[in-house]
Amino acid sequence: MDLTYTDEQKAFRDEVRAFLADKLPKRLSDKVAGGKRLTKQDYEEWHAILNEKGWLGVNWPVEHGGTGWDAVQRHIFEEETTAAHAPRIVPFGLNMLGPVLMKFGSEDQKAHYLPRILNGDDWWCQGYSEPGAGSDLASVKTTAVREGDHYIVNGQKTWTTLGQYANWIFCLVRTSKEGKPQEGISFLLIDMNSPGVEVRPIVLIDGEAEVNEVWLSDVKVPVENLVGEENKGWTYAKYLLTHERTNIAGVGFARAGLENLRRIAGLEQSGGKSLIQNPFFAAKMAQVEIDLMAMATTNLRTIAAAAQGQAPGAESSMLKIKGTVLRQEINALTRQAVGPYAMPFVSEALDEGSNVPPVGPDYAMPATQAYFNNRKLSIYGGSNEVQRQIISKAILEL
Numbered sequence: 151m152d153l154t155y156t157d158e159q160k161a162f163r164d165e166v167r168a169f170l171a172d173k174l175p176k177r178l179s180d181k182v183a184g185g186k187r188l189t190k191q192d193y194e195e196w197h198a199i200l201n202e203k204g205w206l207g208v209n210w211p212v213e214h215g216g217t218g219w220d221a222v223q224r225h226i227f228e229e230e231t232t233a234a235h236a237p238r239i240v241p242f243g244l245n246m247l248g249p250v251l252m253k254f255g256s257e258d259q260k261a262h263y264l265p266r267i268l269n270g271d272d273w274w275c276q277g278y279s280e281p282g283a284g285s286d287l288a289s290v291k292t293t294a295v296r297e298g299d300h301y302i303v304n305g306q307k308t309w310t311t312l313g314q315y316a317n318w319i320f321c322l323v324r325t326s327k328e329g330k331p332q333e334g335i336s337f338l339l340i341d342m343n344s345p346g347v348e349v350r351p352i353v354l355i356d357g358e359a360e361v362n363e364v365w366l367s368d369v370k371v372p373v374e375n376l377v378g379e380e381n382k383g384w385t386y387a388k389y390l391l392t393h394e395r396t397n398i399a400g401v402g403f404a405r406a407g408l409e410n411l412r413r414i415a416g417l418e419q420s421g422g423k424s425l426i427q428n429p430f431f432a433a434k435m436a437q438v439e440i441d442l443m444a445m446a447t448t449n450l451r452t453i454a455a456a457a458q459g460q461a462p463g464a465e466s467s468m469l470k471i472k473g474t475v476l477r478q479e480i481n482a483l484t485r486q487a488v489g490p491y492a493m494p495f496v497s498e499a500l501d502e503g504s505n506v507p508p509v510g511p512d513y514a515m516p517a518t519q520a521y522f523n524n525r526k527l528s529i530y531g532g533s534n535e536v537q538r539q540i541i542s543k544a545i546l547e548l
């Protein structure tokens with residue numbers, strides 16, 4: 151298997167680099183590199199820049215306004231944008247709903263919603279999880295009862311990321327209690343401005359409220375907002391999850407985190423020398439770097455296989471575990487590196503233009519927030535324990 155780039159791929163990488171040098175606003179890359187809080191407007195600004203270039207629908211086909219890139223091009227784009235500290239592309243409309251609509255949506259749904267996703271007219275959020283339905287997603291209880299040309303929806307979704315910014319939510323709802331739980335689920339598009347929709351923030355351990363509860367009380371949803379067929383939502387939900395799990399290893403994020411750690415360890419002092427010269431700390435960093443190199447190679451193997459049309463198998467579970475554990479380890483080492491400055495958390499200092507100074511050096515300010523925030527990595531997208539179950543069954547055949 152050839153893991154080196156072809157001349158064409160190298161030329162594409164240069165094109166992406168040139169674009170980023172020219173179009174990525176320094177204001178945004180400074181915020182990302184400095185671990186500052188990004189606003190809704192920041193994400194929208196970056197989406198609009200990518201859309202103007204035709205590079206927002208990274209994994210969309212050309213016929214729907216996407217790039218039509220192959221797996222290697224997508225990987226190069228991902229590597230270069232994270233290395234340049236670009237904001238991430240918010241995945242809910244682009245990486246999750248878009249592909250589902252293209253495959254299972256009606257012609258009207260495609261014509262209406264897909265351009266609006268690219269143009270930033272709609273901000274989507276994902277209404278899968280419920281208090282009793284996370285890993286065991288088929289247990290969703292939110293009901294949608296057909297009454298004439300509407301469904302009446304009642305229930306509660308939870309952990310809805312950036313739901314506070316969204317005007318639409320795609321939901322898994324129960325339309326039948328017959329048969330297996332998977333057989334009574336439908337996939338419904340709900341306008342969050344409808345009467346009966348209430349968004350309540352959940353404050354996480356890092357002090358941020360990036361996730362929400364979404365309460366649905368007698369919400370009237372037109373039947374044309376059903377995607378595909380009634381009670382077939384499980385099939386669409388699973389298809390969406392395969393797209394949610396692309397770039398699962400997060401190699402670019404790990405590299406950016408390690409680079410930041412290396413810079414900090416070069417600046418921090420330990421026993422009269424820089425921390426990076428401390429053999430114990432240097433050994434921990436070296437271990438992370440070795441693990442990262444090994445993971446990056448495995449990742450390239452899966453990309454090479456995908457480029458040849460092979461579907462990723464259980465190795466995506468390995469990448470999910472390795473990638474998330476690695477990023478959490480980098481967060482932990484960064485906290486260690488900044489020592490006592492990891493303790494004070496001045497939330498306001500994360501806002502652009504805030505006149506509240508951080509305690510300690512600038513680079514120490516986001517260390518603890520990032521450490522706590524990234525606890526989520528091993529929970530969402532299929533928890534690491536669930537991934538281990540997949541490995542034990544599919545690879546180890548236990």
Ligand SMILES: Cc1cc2nc3c(=O)[nH]c(=O)nc-3n(C[C@H](O)[C@H](O)[C@H](O)COP(=O)(O)OP(=O)(O)OC[C@H]3O[C@@H](n4cnc5c(N)ncnc54)[C@H](O)[C@@H]3O)c2cc1C
Nearest residue numbers: 276277278279284285286309310311526529530533535536
């Ligand atoms: C920050 C964050 C953002 C999120 N954003 C969204 C979103 O936008 N939209 C959305 O729909 N959901 C979202 N989620 C929800 C996420 O998908 C669920 O948290 C995840 O599926 C786990 O479900 P749960 O929290 O109900 O935990 P549970 O499923 O109750 O699991 C509890 C514990 O049991 C373990 N466990 C469960 N089943 C098994 C098993 N079979 N074998 C071994 N161990 C098991 C789990 O690993 C975990 O440690 C988000 C979650 C977080 C933390």
